[in-house]
Amino acid sequence: xxxxxxxxxxxxxxxxxxxxxPLYAANVQAAxxxxxxxxxxxxxxxxxxxxxxxxxxxxxxxxxxxxxIHENVQQPHYHPPLAQCRSLHEWLTLLxxxxxxxxxxxxxxxxxxxxxxxxxxxxxxxxSYMEEIIVSGEAPSYIYQRRPGIISxxxxxxxxxxxxxxxxxxxxxxxxxxxxxxxxxxxxYAIIRGMTGRYQSIRLNxxxxxxxxxxxxxxxxxxxxxxxxxxxxxxxxxxxxxxxxASAGVVSLNTVQLPDNDYVRLSASVINRxxxxxxxxxxxxxxxxxxxxxxxxxRDIPAELRLSAGNGGLNTLTAAQxxxxxxxxxxxxxxxxxxxxxxxxxxxxxxxxxGDNIRTGGTLTLNLRDRWQQSFIDxxxxxxxxxxxxxxxxxxxxxxxxxxxxHTLDLxxxxxxxxELNRNHYxxxxxxxLHQATSHGELIxxxxxxxDNLPVDSAYQRNLVTWTERQLKQYQLYxxxxxxxxxHLNWQISAYKNxxxxxxxxxxxxxxxxxxxxxxxxxxxGTNDISWxxxxxxxxxxxxxxxxxxxxxxxxxxxxxxxxxGTESSIKxxxxxxxxxxxEDIGNIADDSQLMQQRNPSDIFTPDRIIGDNNSNGFLLMxxxxxxxxxxxxxxxxxxxxxxxAYLLNDFDLSPxxxxxxxxxxxxxxxxxxxxxxxxxxxxTLENTTRWLPSFSLEHRYRSDSIRFNYSQTIVWPGINExxxxxxxxxxxxxxxxxxxxxxxxxxxxxDISWQxxxxxxxxxxxxxxxxxxRHPIEGIFVDNNKENNQATHSNYTFHNADFAAVxxxxxxxxxxxxxxxxxxxxxxxxxxxxxxxxxxxxETRTLQGQPRYISAIRLQYNLYSQHAFxxxxxxxxxxxxxxSNSTDLPPVYQQPRHELDISYSASIRDTRISxxxxxxxxxxxxxxxxxxxxxxxxxxxxxxxxxxxxx
Numbered sequence: 001x002x003x004x005x006x007x008x009x010x011x012x013x014x015x016x017x018x019x020x021x022p023l024y025a026a027n028v029q030a031a032x033x034x035x036x037x038x039x040x041x042x043x044x045x046x047x048x049x050x051x052x053x054x055x056x057x058x059x060x061x062x063x064x065x066x067x068x069i070h071e072n073v074q075q076p077h078y079h080p081p082l083a084q085c086r087s088l089h090e091w092l093t094l095l096x097x098x099x100x101x102x103x104x105x106x107x108x109x110x111x112x113x114x115x116x117x118x119x120x121x122x123x124x125x126x127x128s129y130m131e132e133i134i135v136s137g138e139a140p141s142y143i144y145q146r147r148p149g150i151i152s153x154x155x156x157x158x159x160x161x162x163x164x165x166x167x168x169x170x171x172x173x174x175x176x177x178x179x180x181x182x183x184x185x186x187x188x189y190a191i192i193r194g195m196t197g198r199y200q201s202i203r204l205n206x207x208x209x210x211x212x213x214x215x216x217x218x219x220x221x222x223x224x225x226x227x228x229x230x231x232x233x234x235x236x237x238x239x240x241x242x243x244x245x246a247s248a249g250v251v252s253l254n255t256v257q258l259p260d261n262d263y264v265r266l267s268a269s270v271i272n273r274x275x276x277x278x279x280x281x282x283x284x285x286x287x288x289x290x291x292x293x294x295x296x297x298x299r300d301i302p303a304e305l306r307l308s309a310g311n312g313g314l315n316t317l318t319a320a321q322x323x324x325x326x327x328x329x330x331x332x333x334x335x336x337x338x339x340x341x342x343x344x345x346x347x348x349x350x351x352x353x354x355g356d357n358i359r360t361g362g363t364l365t366l367n368l369r370d371r372w373q374q375s376f377i378d379x380x381x382x383x384x385x386x387x388x389x390x391x392x393x394x395x396x397x398x399x400x401x402x403x404x405x406x407h408t409l410d411l412x413x414x415x416x417x418x419x420e421l422n423r424n425h426y427x428x429x430x431x432x433x434l435h436q437a438t439s440h441g442e443l444i445x446x447x448x449x450x451x452d453n454l455p456v457d458s459a460y461q462r463n464l465v466t467w468t469e470r471q472l473k474q475y476q477l478y479x480x481x482x483x484x485x486x487x488h489l490n491w492q493i494s495a496y497k498n499x500x501x502x503x504x505x506x507x508x509x510x511x512x513x514x515x516x517x518x519x520x521x522x523x524x525x526g527t528n529d530i531s532w533x534x535x536x537x538x539x540x541x542x543x544x545x546x547x548x549x550x551x552x553x554x555x556x557x558x559x560x561x562x563x564x565x566g567t568e569s570s571i572k573x574x575x576x577x578x579x580x581x582x583x584e585d586i587g588n589i590a591d592d593s594q595l596m597q598q599r600n601p602s603d604i605f606t607p608d609r610i611i612g613d614n615n616s617n618g619f620l621l622m623x624x625x626x627x628x629x630x631x632x633x634x635x636x637x638x639x640x641x642x643x644x645x646a647y648l649l650n651d652f653d654l655s656p657x658x659x660x661x662x663x664x665x666x667x668x669x670x671x672x673x674x675x676x677x678x679x680x681x682x683x684x685t686l687e688n689t690t691r692w693l694p695s696f697s698l699e700h701r702y703r704s705d706s707i708r709f710n711y712s713q714t715i716v717w718p719g720i721n722e723x724x725x726x727x728x729x730x731x732x733x734x735x736x737x738x739x740x741x742x743x744x745x746x747x748x749x750x751x752d753i754s755w756q757x758x759x760x761x762x763x764x765x766x767x768x769x770x771x772x773x774x775r776h777p778i779e780g781i782f783v784d785n786n787k788e789n790n791q792a793t794h795s796n797y798t799f800h801n802a803d804f805a806a807v808x809x810x811x812x813x814x815x816x817x818x819x820x821x822x823x824x825x826x827x828x829x830x831x832x833x834x835x836x837x838x839x840x841x842x843x844e845t846r847t848l849q850g851q852p853r854y855i856s857a858i859r860l861q862y863n864l865y866s867q868h869a870f871x872x873x874x875x876x877x878x879x880x881x882x883x884x885s886n887s888t889d890l891p892p893v894y895q896q897p898r899h900e901l902d903i904s905y906s907a908s909i910r911d912t913r914i915s916x917x918x919x920x921x922x923x924x925x926x927x928x929x930x931x932x933x934x935x936x937x938x939x940x941x942x943x944x945x946x947x948x949x950x951x952x
Contacts, residue, residue, distance in 0.1 A: 011717065013677070023067070024031070028317050028327060029548065030305070037546075038085035041087055042085040042856070043086070044085050044086075045059060045793065046624070057656065063485070067111075067112070068112065068554065069112045069153045081095070092110070099115075101113065104113040151235050151250060152240075153239055154688055158232070159175050159606065162185075176234060176251065177875060180202075180766075180812065180813050180857075182855065183852060183855045183875075187221065188220040189526060190221065191220065192236060192248035193770060193772075194837060194852060195247050195772075195807065195848075195851070196218075196850035198218070199214075199245070199780060200250070201250045202253070203251070203252050204432075204474070205253075205494075206252075206478065208243065208539075210472075210539045212570065214533070215533040217722070218722060223410075223436060225347065225365075225369065228367070228414040229255050231252070232251070232252070233250075233254075235250045236770075237752055238250055239697065239712065240662050240664055240912065241545065241647050241649050241665075243568075244691065244693050244714055245716060247715075247772065258416075258419075258651075262352050263350065264348075265349040265950065266949070267948070267950075268347070269344060271342065271344060271345070271944065273373065276372045276374040276941060277338060277372050279340055280337055281337070281441070282338075283335075284334065284336070284465030284466075285331065285334070285504075287891075290467075290833070292409075293410070293411050295469065297311065301532040301790070301803075305328070308614040309577070309623075310677060312677075313677070314622070318609075319612030320612055323610055323611060326612075326619075326621035327607045330601075330602055333605075335647055345947075346367070346369075347366070349365045355566050357418040357421070358420070358422075361417075361418060362417040368410065369410075370408075370409055370410075371447065372407055373408070374406070375941075376404075378401055378936075378938065379400045382890055382931075397819045397933060398447065400444050401445045401446050406439065408438045410434075410436050412810075413431075416428060424501050426480040426481075427474070427477075427479045428476075433473055434471065435469070436467055438467070439467055440466040440468070441466075441468075442464040443464075458511075460511040460512065460646045462509045463506065463508050465505070465506040465524070466502060467503065467504070468502045469500075469501045471498060472496060473498070476492060485532045487546070491543060491544040491545065491940055492542070492543050495540050496538070496540075497536070498537050499534070499535065500535040501533075501535075505533060506530060507528075507729070509522055509528070510597070516928065518593065520898040521601055521604060523582070525582060527582070528583055528601060529580055529582050531905050532578075533578045538572070539570065539572045542569050544567055547562050547563065559652070559653035559655070560672050563649070563651075564647075565648045567644070570642070570644075571640075571641070572639075572720070574637075576636075577635055580863070581606055581623050583619040584619070584622045586618055589619065598637070626675075629676055629677045631675075631684075632677055632684060636673045638683070639672070639674075640666075640671070640672050640678075640683060641672075643670075645667040646665070647664065648662060648663060649662070657702055658698075659699040660697070661696060661699075663695050664694050666693070667688040669688075671684065671686045671718070671723060672719070689715075691715045691745075691747070693714060696710075697758065706755070707755045708753070711750075713749055718745060718778060723743055732880075737780075737798065738796070738798050739801060743778060743799055745776070746777050746801070748771065748772055750770070751770065762816060764815040764816075765814055766813035767810070768811045769811075770810075771808045776802070777805040778798060778801060779799065780797055780799055781795050781884045782887070782892075783886055797883070805837060805839040805840070807836065809836065810833065811832050812832045817835060824863070824864055826862050826863075828858070828860055830859075831856065832855070833856075847857065851881065852879065852882065853877075854875040856875070856877070857876075867907060867909075868906070868907050869907075870905050871906075872902070872903050873902040874922045875899075880895055881895075894930075895926075900924070902920070904916065912949070912951075914944075914946075915948075916944075916946055916947075923939055924939075925937060
């Protein structure tokens with residue numbers, strides 16, 4: 001049967017399943033409800049015959065509340081009351097009569113608590129009980145979550161920032177690593193179930209967060225300060241209402257909304273990283289406003305140089321114009337030694353709200369982070385046998401020693417406004433501003449060696465000076481509306497503007513071609529580069545979601561369910577350029593060894609030595625310019641991406657114990673782009689694909705135990721950076737990255753089975769298995785493009801589709817809480833995921849790129865009188881394929897396992913919390929191996945943090 005026909009039949013079948021049940025339910029119930037409609041605030045519910053806890057759940061769902069049920073709740077003589085119109089209070093009072101339990105309402109949650117707590121203590125007990133739920137860092141099985149407007153299914157992990165602070169954690173990455181199967185690279189990018197960023201979706205208030213770098217598509221987690229986050233959810237199993245790209249999962253971040261009470265919170269941290277703070281570091285030119293995180297304009301590209309780049313290049317300038325542009329382009333190229341100071345975080349948050357039936361308020365959060373980091377790195381890169389001078393070289397590989405210094409400043413602000421009407425309607429507006437500036441200085445000393453690992457007469461010193469600004473502005477309008485007690489509308493409109501600017505980026509090398517010779521600056525392509533790189537992207541995305549709670553009665557059995565449908569769209573418009581220049585010697589000026597050994601190139605490329613044509617002796621400014629101006633070729637680029645989706649989902653309770661979810665999503669992705677030098681052309685279509693993505697789940701619950709089977713089909717769309725043939729330089733690996741316009745999307749089939757049970761009040765266990773089959777997985781690989789670009793080493797990186805990949809694994813979790821004495825509690829959390837994968841490409845079989853063999857973590861938390869908390873967190877992950885290769889002569893790169901240990905202590909004194917944390921206590925080595933050599937090897941150092949948080 002043709003594929004198109006099969007897809008249509010699948011759609012027809014699922015459409016029937018999704019729609020017929022609620023339509024049939026509506027027909028069965030319409031007459032009864034229309035003839036005997038209940039007054040506002042009351043519901044008529046036909047309860048199950050035997051399951052008391054299931055009856056409580058039905059009541060909560062009918063009134064659209066969450067419910068937390070105490071494990072010991074029983075009703076030995078339970079009989080379902082008659083289906084009459086009753087209020088929530090009447091239903092719960094009737095059900096709980098004689099059980100020894102009562103209920104309390106905490107916001108949108110019903111708490112079933114012992115009845116002997118007394119009315120005066122009820123609020124305190126309810127808050128304490130809910131606090132215990134939140135502190136666990138999990139969504140326990142006895143919290144039945146079916147909140148309108150969020151992704152369907154239970155979150156595999158949920159946490160709020162206050163819990164993180166009590167645990168000595170101050171980054172989103174720390175939170176996510178408490179979930180099984182999650183590893184975070186460099187505190188920035190998550191690996192979920194062995195799958196990297198292209199298999200995930202990160203959302204803020206329902207809107208997708210765009211990538212910030214031109215050479216990446218993942219949003220860096222360290223860019224979001226905890227001060228603006230209200231909750232963090234991770235869904236590893238997704239359904240039709242989740243993005244089609246979420247093969248590994250969805251990370252949902254929700255910002256602070258309408259506060260319950262007026263408040264002011266101040267947070268401050270002082271951070272010390274030995275070797276990075278109060279140390280000698282490397283820095284380039286410092287502008288007058290660098291300490292605020294903004295360039296003062298001294299690094300801007302000269303106006304005439306920028307104008308010539310779009311009008312034919314340097315050859316269109318007169319000799320005088322070219323000379324003047326070159327003199328302005330030099331600027332200050334020095335790499336200097338300076339002294340760093342302490343690192344710190346400062347946060348201010350306030351919230352106001354007022355009103356009864358109509359509540360209005362807002363919040364304001366300001367956050368400033370100042371961080372120093374320094375690494376001393378050893379690296380090895382294989383050689384292609386061609387030296388930078390263009391002549392044959394006899395070296396086999398290059399060994400390098402790096403001193404890398406980075407100073408990062410983050411300035412973030414979030415303002416929210418909200419209005420709530422009778423708990424039924426909420427309208428909110430968010431304005432988010434994130435700005436990050438990084439000053440990068442690096443000195444690399446490189447020695448060429450032969451196959452016996454002995455030095456040869458070739459060495460160089462490479463200097464890197466980079467100033468980078470990343471910025472994100474978000475404007476979001478969203479609403480939540482209870483149209484009827486059973487019908488809910490959730491919508492959001494977001495507009496993002498993000499920019500990347502790296503002006504006056506310097507990369508120059510001093511070479512020595514003999515053991516007794518000094519180091520001289522070279523004037524060949526790639527040896528004294530001055531470049532300007534910029535990217536601007538506008539993103540507009542929308543989402544609208546309806547869900548309707550319906551009921552169905554068949555004989556004596558009553559069913560409930562939720563039908564949900566919605567649409568989402570995202571439009572991205574990206575523009576950018578990479579303008580690279582260097583100086584070439586004309587005549588014999590480079591024969592002056594004393595001149596060429598000056599340590600600052602600005603002392604070499606002086607105005608009196610710069611020329612405007614090749615008719616005299618001096619240094620002439622050159623550029624990397626494409627020979628043609630047609631096709632995907634040029635230094636300027638623009639891209640347009642459209643992603644649109646619609647879905648239909650039915651979440652149905654087959655019985656009080658059985659739950660069935662089925663859905664279908666249609667998603668279309670289009671990417672069109674062009675590269676040019678002078679004249680733009682019609683955009684080339686690089687991606688135009690539509691997929692039908694089915695999903696379904698069957699779950700059985702009994703009290704706190706549950707078992708779930710889940711299947712979904714997802715899609716991995718190539719990113720703009722992976723498709724565009726634009727060259728980027730990666731500072732961490734020193735690899736040149738270029739996109740591949742021939743990339744195809746990857747189809748992913750996801751299957752997982754999980755079992756969660758609670759054999760005792762203080763013990764929760766979880767285990768699961770998952771399997772993923774990927775057709776045409778996208779991977780990054782090393783390539784040898786020496787003939788095309790005359791590079792000296794295997795440092796060229798691109799993307800390709802392998803033929804097939806499969807990932808399978810097992811996850812295990814255990815949470816144990818032990819009461820040692822009065823007010824003494826020990827919480828133990830354990831996580832483990834064992835992962836195996838296979839990737840086939842032609843005749844090659846290996847593991848999937850980015851997949852560690854295992855991910856493990858254990859956390860111990862000791863709480864004393866609810867005022868003191870001691871935390872210990874240990875993490876370790878297995879060997880991971882970091883970079884693949886398309887050459888049999890070039891081994892792949894593997895990241896080796898390492899131990900990580902974090903400890904912290906916090907104490908509360910009234911409304912003040914003080915904490916001391918030490919991260920990376922063991923300071924084990926980061927090691928990346930390539931064949932018999934170390935591709936990268938370094939220590940990141942311990943981090944000491946003293947923090948104070950005051951609630952006013």
